[in-house]
Amino acid sequence: HRAHSRDAFAKGALDAAKFLAGKKPGLYTMANVIGVK
Structure with a gap:
């Protein structure tokens, strides 16, 4: 993927x-940060 x-x-x-x-x-993941499991 690309970011502009x-x-x-x-x-x-x-x-x-x-x-x-x-x-x-x-240990935390970005899933924890955004609230998905």
């Missing part, structure tokens, strides 16, 4: 950081 800009990657990284803030140490 890096904006989507940056948004994903920021969403992941917000999700992880305050979480206990552990």
Whole structure:
């Protein structure tokens, strides 16, 4: 696949950081971040 800009990657990284803030140490996936299993 191709991305036209890096904006989507940056948004994903920021969403992941917000999700992880305050979480206990552990293994999390992007599926956890976006709420799918």
